[in-house]
Amino acid sequence: MSAPTELPADPGSIKKLEKEFSMKAKSEEKTLQSAFKDMHKHEKSEAKASKSVDKAEKAVRKLEKQELKTVNSLHAITHKHDVAVADLHNAQAGLHTQQQQLEKHKQDLLTAKTHVDQVTKDKNDHDRERHDILNQLHSRPPTETGGPSAGTSGASTGTSQERT
Numbered sequence: 001m002s003a004p005t006e007l008p009a010d011p012g013s014i015k016k017l018e019k020e021f022s023m024k025a026k027s028e029e030k031t032l033q034s035a036f037k038d039m040h041k042h043e044k045s046e047a048k049a050s051k052s053v054d055k056a057e058k059a060v061r062k063l064e065k066q067e068l069k070t071v072n073s074l075h076a077i078t079h080k081h082d083v084a085v086a087d088l089h090n091a092q093a094g095l096h097t098q099q100q101q102l103e104k105h106k107q108d109l110l111t112a113k114t115h116v117d118q119v120t121k122d123k124n125d126h127d128r129e130r131h132d133i134l135n136q137l138h139s140r141p142p143t144e145t146g147g148p149s150a151g152t153s154g155a156s157t158g159t160s161q162e163r164t
């Protein structure tokens with residue numbers, strides 16, 4: 001507000017000026033009160049927003065911790081899975097080796113059975129041949145120079161007979 005260079009001297013003009021000043025002062029007071037009220041409202045909004053930011057930051061920190069914990073769990077579970085896969089492959093390789101050994105043992109057993117069958121057949125054939133030869137020897141009549149009735153041992157007689 002600019003101050004007039006001349007102040008009125010008459011009482012009506014002074015009264016009018018005082019009224020004008022009073023109205024301007026009331027208007028300015030209202031504007032000032034409105035500005036304080038508006039500032040107070042913005043302070044409250046700023047405090048509320050600050051609290052919301054703090055709360056959001058706290059939630060972000062909590063979620064970051066949870067995410068880190070989840071990543072660590074994921075790594076641990078992935079490692080555990082990798083170990084389980086390796087163990088499975090080792091077990092499968094062991095099973096394959098044992099199956100190959102079983103097949104080799106089965107083949108060896110089959111070979112041994114075949115050998116036993118052949119040896120048994122050969123033994124039976126030889127037993128029959130020996131039995132037939134002994135039966136032939138026992139069914140022949142004794143000779144004068146040989147045999148147990150001649151008074152000599154069967155071993156010396158048997159050797160002399162075989163040479164002739």
